[in-house]
Amino acid sequence: MIKNYLKIAWRNLMKNKAYSTINIGGLALGMAVTLMIGLWVYDELSHNNYFEKKDRIAQIFQSQTFNGNIGTGPAIPRPLEMALREGYDDNFKHIVMSSWTTPLYLNYKEKSLSKDGNYMQQGAPDMLGLTILKGEKDGLRKINSIMLSKSVSEALFEDEEPIGKVVKVNSQFDAEVTAVYEDIPVNNSFNDLQFIIPWEKYLTLYEWIKNAEDQWGNNSFQLFVEIPENSSIEQVTSTIKDVKKESSGDEAEFNPQLFLLPMKDWYLRNSFQNGVQVGGRIKYVWLFGIIGTFVLLLACINFMNLSTARSEKRAKEVGIRKSIGSQRKQIINQFLSESFLVTLFAYVLAVVMVLLFLNAFNDLSRKEISFPWQNITFWLISLVFIIFTSLLAGSYPALYLSSFRPVNVLKGTFTAGKYAGLPRKILVVLQFTVSVAFIIGTVIVMQQINFAKNRPVGYDTKGLVQIPVMSRDFEGKYDLMRTEFINSGAVVEMSASSAPTTSIWSNRGGFTWDGKPDSFQEDLAWTEVTPEYAKSLNLKIIKGRDFSRELASDSNAVLINETAMKYMGLTDPVGTFIRDEDEEDPFPPKKIIGVVQDMIAQSPYEPVKQGVYGFDKYGNNSFYNLRLNPNQSASDNIAAIENVFTSHFPDIPFQYDFVDTEYGEKFAAEERIGTLSAVFTALAILISCLGLFGLTSYVAEQRKKEIGVRKVLGASVFNVWNMLSKDFLKLVVISCFIAIPIAYYVMNGWLQDYPYRVLLEWWIFLLAVIGAMAITILTVSFQAIRAANANPIKSLRTE
Template sequence: MFSNYIKIAWRNLLKNKGYSIINIGGLALGMAVTLIIGLWIEDELTYNDYFENRDTIAQVYQSQTFNNQTGTGPAIPLPLEPALRDGYGDNFKYLVMSSWTQDSYLQFGETNISRPGNYMQREAPLLLNLNILKGDRDGLRELNSIMLSESTSDALFGQVDPIGKTIRLSNEIDLMVTAVYEDIPTNNSFDDTEYIIPWDKYVSSRDWIKNSLDNWGNNSFQMFVQLAENTTFEGVTDAIIDVKKNSDADVEEYNPRIFLLPMEDWHLRSNFDNGIQTGGRIKYVWLFGFIGAFVLLLACINFMNLSTARSEKRAKEVGIRKSIGSQRGQLIYQFLSESFLVVLFAYVIAVAIVLLCLNGFNDLARKEILFPWTNVTFWLISAGFVIFTALLAGSYPALYLSSFRPVDVLKGTFKAGRYAGLPRKILVVVQFTVSVAFIIGTVIVMQQINYAKNRPVGYDKEGLVQVPTMSQDFSGKYDLMRDQFLASGAVIEMSASSSPTTRIWSNRSGFTWEGKPEGFQEDLAWTEVTPEYAKSLNLKIVEGRDFSRDFASDSLGVLINETAKKYLGMENPVGKFLKDTDEEDPAPPMKIIGVVEDMIAQSPYEPVKQGVYVFDRFDNSSYYNLRLNPDKSATENIATIERVFKSQFPDLPFQYDFVDEQYGQKFASEERIGTLSGIFTALAILISCLGLFGLTSFVAEQRTKEIGVRKVLGASVFNVWNMLSKDFLKLVIISCFIAVPIAYYIMNGWLQEYPYRIILKWWIFALAMLGAMGVTVLTVSFQAIKAARQNPVKSLRTE
């Protein structure tokens, strides 16, 4: 019986090729979008699945309150480690201190490469359960050891066995390779950890870390833990939340709170607002999940509409089948079989579309998603997906067509009824409501991105290059390098700074000044710079003056930005002092010599943070900032800079970044979301238009004789076009008025996450409405004009 259903379904598909192509094509597009979004969501939800212990791993987070505003992040102080080990050790299986991931030079023989990695405590390979390919899992027990990822080992040693070999780190210290571990896949935390060096080496080689061993106020480190058996994240957090109380009176005023953030939340739920966890990338998972579901729904609506619109053509078939004994259930199975066949064909085409588009999608989404050919679960889900879609798309047509009364149909008295087309109209309204809402959402996302992009950054990022100085080889050579770079003609100005131009690496408190309010808790962005910093960035001095090498006193000088001037409550800040409140070892007072224009160093969607630029007295620079010669090409300038660099540092690899590219990366996530949303919106509109095209074609075919009569009686092409178009245009206008308030509510809520945001303008919604109506007119006009231009003699010819 089932095979008979399939045969009849196949014949119907061949008999109505045009409608079959529209049905299968629309469904294939909808299913392809749903499949590719499903693969993306699966990749997001399985982030960190590489780590077998992920369900018990967490990172230690801290919340602190400054002037009634709570900030939260993973930065913690060094004394927290012994406090947790000694007071709460039973709660943890492993507790691992770690540096922030940082680039270092790794040299073996003539090979010198730069790779990111971490200093971590001995238990790190056990906590992460690294897959050790060579060497010892306990490879961090020796002070001068290093563990390498497989790709880093291959880059340094090639086919040579690396175990026991000595490499040089940043041209400073020698380390022996004790283990090689499998590269951590890209959809995991620590995927950029290409090497691991013992934590004790980090502490012993840096005086500022030794000085932080008892300093609860220096939050410059991070910590990862694995829970002991029979413990929970909530229970351990409740136990350790006040561990910093009574540790340091100066720290206690900020009401520090320690808690654990589980590994499953690192990627998707790591955003906090005033101390409350507010989500994160999970909002994009929900967003694309809804988009995938709605796009599939649009494709299913096409199938329903075209199937029910052709009901009168199949009415006699239903009447005859019922009159010879077919039960309604058999007819339902018949129509569902047709639906299943269409969906199956569409799914095969959808898989082909996904395979063709997957590489491009990966490039756009910054993913490495592979099609899961060997994943049994995927194919089981796919089978369920096909069945579900077939039921969703075919249920209404099956129930509707099988309900016809055979007596009425065979007598010729069957009429579709005044309201028979109402469900189709409702479905068309649903389609275009979704499409218009997608258009509005995409336009607003791109508007917000462009708004932030066009925001004044406060400095000239064009032609500005950063060169990292990740080795002690650079120590004491700033003046020499500046002279040589300027003499080369490739650079017109140069400075050095303790952080990159596009980031804030350090925040400090513990200062007092004239007029400071009682109980005010300051939090200042801190950057150490050489005197030429403002000139190299083309920062504008709005009050006072810039640093000058002609004034020895400038070594204790400081520049502040405009936001800091307001933050400190100084009407005339030039000449006033910032004083250290440390009574045991106070630093000399710093004199404010000038105010610079605000520059964006953090998120371009947030207000500029209050910042101070301090004279770099101790050579703490991490970057050279080079202003390229605008009279020469960038390629020529970079080649010259590399030649000068290599003349002084022949054993170090030359690295550089264009600041405008680094700044552009701040928009990368939103731009990817906007671009993907735009593509899915275009596909949603295309699917809706396919359905509209099919319906218009059917209506024109159904009213062929009426059109012929009207033309004979003098109707113009415009009259016929207007007759066929106006009903569809009315439906789209209704859709617009439904979509606008829905889109406004959703997008206005989305914009509230950005302190620096656009104001929703009426023209955005008007543009989306006009666009939807324009697309509708174009889609309907093709069939309407074609029908209107047809020879009425052919239209009126008897069948």
């Protein structure tokens, strides 16, 4: 029986090739989009699957209140470690202090590499479950040791045995390679953990880290933990949440609340607003999951519409089958078999499409997704997906077509009925409601990105280059390098700073100044800079003056930005002194000598943070900021800079970043989402147009005699076009009225995540309506004009 159903289904497909092509092509396109989105969603949801203990590994976060606003982040003070070990050790299997991931120079013989890694405590490899390929798992027990990833080991030593080899790190110390571990895959946290150095070594390198042992206000570190199997994240959080508040003395005024953020949430749910976890990238997973579902639904609607539209051609077939004894159940099975065959063909074609465009999709989304050929679960899901889609697409046509009464059909008195076309009209409205909503959403996403891009940055990013200088080799050489770079003719000005221009690395509080309210809790972004900083960035001085090398007093001077002036309540800040409230700290009073224009150093979607720029008198710089010579090409400038750099630092790799490129990376995630949304919207519209094209073809075929009569009686091409087009345009207009409020509600909610955001303006919605109507007219017009130009003699000729 099943064989017979499939045979008849095949004959019907071959008999109506145009209909079959539209049906299979539209469905395949929808399934390809859904498959692609499904692979993307799976990749997102499988983040950190490499770590078997991801449900029990967590990072300590803290929330603190400043002037009624709650800020949340992973930076914690060093004393917290001992407080947890001494009073709450039973709640943890591992407690691991860590530095932030930072690039260091690794030298072996003639080779020098810049690689990212961390200083971590001894339990890190076991906690993370690293796969040790060579050496010992407890490779951090020696203070002068280093564990390397496989790729770094091969790059440094090639075919040599790495264990026992000595690597020079940042020109500061020698470290013995004690272990080589498997590279952590890209789709995981710590995928940039290319080396691990003992935490104890970190403590010996920098005086400020030693001094931070009892500084509860110095939130400069990370702390990772693993909880026991018989415990829970919520239970441990409730136990430790007030540890800092109860132990830190003066820090209690900020009401610090500790909590554990599990590894499974680091990637998808790491966003907080006013102390509340509000999601993160999970919103994009939901967004694309919904898009994939709706795109598949659009393709299924096409199938339903075209199947029911051909009902009159299939009516006699149903009538004859019923008259010779076929049950309704058998006819339903016949139509579902046709649906299954179409879906199967469409799925095969969809897989081919995915394979053809997967590399382009990976480039667009910055993923490394591969097709899961050997994944049995994938193929089981695919089978369920095919069956579900065939039932979804074929159920309504099967139930509708099997309901025809054989007597009326065979007597020739069968008519589709007054409301027979209503379901098709509803489905067309649904299709274009989704399409119009997609158009509006994509336009708003793109507009939000451009809105932030066009926001004044506050300094000149073009022609500005950053060079990282986080090695002892650079100490005391700033003035020499500045002179050398400028003399090369490639640089017109240079400065140094303790943080990149595109980030804030340090926040400080505990200051007082004249006029400060007693209850005010300050939080200032702090950056150490050389006197040429404003000049090298073309940063405008709003009030007062810039730093001067000629004035010795400027070593205890600061510049503040416009936001800081308002934040501190100062109308005339020049001359005001900032003092440290801690009398035991040898921090001298700092005199405000000028106010600089606000510059965006964090997210371009966030307000500019109140910032202070201190005079760097100790050489605590991490980056050189070079303003290139605008009269030479960038390539010539970089070549000259590289020559100067390598002549002074031959053992250090030359690295640089254009600041405008680095700043552009801040839009990368949103741009990828916007581009993907635009692609999927275009495909959704294409699928809708395929269905509309098929329906128009059917209507034109159904009414060809009527069109012939009208033409004989003098109807023009425009009259015929108008007759065939107006019904579809009415449906699209209805779709627009439904889509607009839905899109407004959804996108307005999406924009609330951005403090600096675009306004929803009426022209966006009007543009979507005009676009939808234009697409409809173009789609319908082809068939309408073709029908209008057909020879009426042929259409009126009797059989």
